[in-house]
Amino acid sequence: MGFLLEVFRDALSALSGGLGGDLGSVVWLTSWIAFVATGISVLIGVPLGTTLGLSEFRGKRATTVLVNTGMGLPPVLAGLVLLLLLWRGGPFGAWGILFTPAAMVLAQAMLAIPIAVGLTASAISGLPLAAKEQLAAFQLSPWNRGAVAVREVWPAVGGAVAAAFGRVISEVGAVLIVGGNIRGETRVLTTAIVQETRQAQFGQALAFGFVLLGMALVVNAGITWLQFKDAAR
Template structure:
C-alpha cells in the first residue's frame, strides 16, 4: 500500500497534472453547484412543504442519478450534433465541469432544503419581526443553517470528486487534457496496473480527507 502511494507521488509531472485537473474541475463544479444549489435549496426550504412537493421530489430523485446518465445527457447536449455543439465543449475540462455541476447541484440543493426546513419557521418569524427584508431573512436562515449547508457542500464535492462515469463520457479521458484521478484509475485498472490504480485511489482518498478536514474545521468553528 505504502509502495503504491510512493509510486504515484514519485511517478511524474503527468500525475501531478492529473491531480491538479481533478481539483480544478471538481472545485469549480462544487463552486457552481453551491452558488446555484444553496439559494435554490434555501428558497425551496422556506416555502411551505406542500407547495414545493414536485420540485423537491425532482431534486431528491436527481440526487440519486447515475453519473453515466448525466454524462450521456451532457454528451448529447454538447455533441457537435447537439444544441450546444457549436461551443466546442465536448472532450474539454469545461464539459466535465458541467457534468459534475449537474451531479453535485441536486445534492447541495436537496440537503440545503432539508437543513433550511428544519430551521426556517422560527428563524424567519424572528428575523421578519426584527425588520429584515426578504433577502436578509434568507441570509439569516442560511447563516443559522450553515453547519448543515457546509455538510451539503461536502457531500456534493464528494460526489463530484469520486464520480467517474460522467467525466469519462464527456471528457474522454484524454491524456494531458481531460484525464482526472478517477478516469486514470479506471484506465490503470483496465491496463492491469493495479498498484498504480491503488496508488491513485489512495491519493484520491487523502485529498478527500484533507478537504473534509478543512470543511469539518469550518463546521466545528461555527459550533462552539
C-alpha cells in the same frame, strides 16, 4: 496476500515518484475541475435550496421529490445527456466543449447542484418555527432573509458543500463520457484509476486512489474543523 502486498508496494513506489509528471497534471486538473464544479453548485444550489426551504407554495412537495431524485441522478445518465447536448450537431454542439474540462465541469455541476439544493433545503426547513417566524418578522429582502437563514444553519450547509464536493470528486461515469480521459487535458483521478485498472497497472491505480482519498479527506477535514470551531463558541 502476496498479490495484495505487491500491489500495495507498487502503489507506494508510484506515489514516491513513479507517477511522475502525470500525477501532477491529473491532481491539478481534478482539483480545479472539482472546485469550480462545487463552486458553481454552491452558487446555484444554496440560493435555490434556501428559497425552497423558506417558501411555502403549491407543488413544494413535488419539487422536493424532484430534487431528491436529482440527488440520486445516475452519473452515467447525466454524462450521456450532456454528451448528446454537446455533440457536434446537437443543441449546444457549437460550443465545441465536448471532451474538454468545461464539459466535465458542467457534468459534475449537474450532479452536484441537486445535492446542494436538497441538503440546503432540508437544513433550512429544519429551522425551529420560532426562528422562521422571527425571520419573517424582520421583513428583510428575500436575499437578506436567505443570507440570515443560511448563516443560521451554516454547519449543515457546510455539510451540503462537502457532500457536493464528495460527489464531484469521486464521480467517474459522467466525466469519462464527456471528458474522454485525454491525458494532460481531461484525465482526472477517477478516470485515471479506471484506465490503470484496465491496463492491469494495479499499483498505479491504487496510488491514484490514495491521492483521491487524501483530497476528499483534506476538504472534509477542513469543513468539519470549521463546524466544530463554530460549535465550540
